[in-house]
Amino acid sequence: MWRLPLPDNSSAIDELVIALTPTRGAPVVELTEDERAAFLALYQLYDALRGEPGAGLEASDISGVTAQAVYDGYDATQIGSRLAHLRTRLQAGILRCPFCGFAPITSLDHHLPRSTYRALAVYARNLIPACSTCNQKKGATVGGQDEHQRFINAYFADLPAERFFVARCVMVDGALVTQFEVVQTPALSEHVFRRLTYQFQRLELNTRLKGEVTDFLVSLETGLESAYETPEAALAVSHFLARSAASQERANGLNHWKTALLHGLAGCIEFCDGGFRLGQISLGA
Numbered sequence: 001m002w003r004l005p006l007p008d009n010s011s012a013i014d015e016l017v018i019a020l021t022p023t024r025g026a027p028v029v030e031l032t033e034d035e036r037a038a039f040l041a042l043y044q045l046y047d048a049l050r051g052e053p054g055a056g057l058e059a060s061d062i063s064g065v066t067a068q069a070v071y072d073g074y075d076a077t078q079i080g081s082r083l084a085h086l087r088t089r090l091q092a093g094i095l096r097c098p099f100c101g102f103a104p105i106t107s108l109d110h111h112l113p114r115s116t117y118r119a120l121a122v123y124a125r126n127l128i129p130a131c132s133t134c135n136q137k138k139g140a141t142v143g144g145q146d147e148h149q150r151f152i153n154a155y156f157a158d159l160p161a162e163r164f165f166v167a168r169c170v171m172v173d174g175a176l177v178t179q180f181e182v183v184q185t186p187a188l189s190e191h192v193f194r195r196l197t198y199q200f201q202r203l204e205l206n207t208r209l210k211g212e213v214t215d216f217l218v219s220l221e222t223g224l225e226s227a228y229e230t231p232e233a234a235l236a237v238s239h240f241l242a243r244s245a246a247s248q249e250r251a252n253g254l255n256h257w258k259t260a261l262l263h264g265l266a267g268c269i270e271f272c273d274g275g276f277r278l279g280q281i282s283l284g285a
């Protein structure tokens, strides 16, 4: 969740040429040496800016006709089309959407929107594998607006090795109430903190995670019951949850929602002291 490994970009120009060349027939636009150099410079600038919008990325030295052809060429990344291998390469080994951390990958999101940054439409490092719901909810959020109202770049974001995503868990009238939130930590910059908060809210994750939390609690039921049957009861449940949090952290990362949830539950005395019994639990607002 949040971050993905940076994709290789050594085939960026080859992928661009394929995007511009229909399977049958001549290229829509045949790149001159100068244009190839302009695209290489554009990609290098994107990397240097770590995927942040900046002067130069709108590529005024690349003609409008060429930029439009790249924009259109993105359609060739669809399954069965000539650039489908780019999609396959980017999605390989990524099981869950980096934005929500639970849904399968079904789309590619243009980190800098295709509508504005047409020349970057098929650049691997501007294409983030995502689920279609997150992709849709993000929309074209990088424009000229408030710099804090932008998504982080999943390939380049500078995130600290600290727990900045937490779940507040309380029991209210027998119902577990869970609220996830991004919190400020010593090494998390104010800027990144505000962007993560914006991203989390824009994706409506507190609402969308509810069903996932319910399913996940069901999967824990046997472990919770076994722990609760020991003499230490509530304490044993809390330890079981803390150990499960450590496993999730190794598998999915420090700031995955499951890790956050397990830590939150481990610290909720009422939940650990029998409140977890699912017959009694409904997930509150």
Ligand SMILES: [Zn+2]
Pocket: 097, 098, 099, 100, 101, 102, 103, 130, 131, 132, 133, 134, 135
């Ligand atoms: Zn998602």
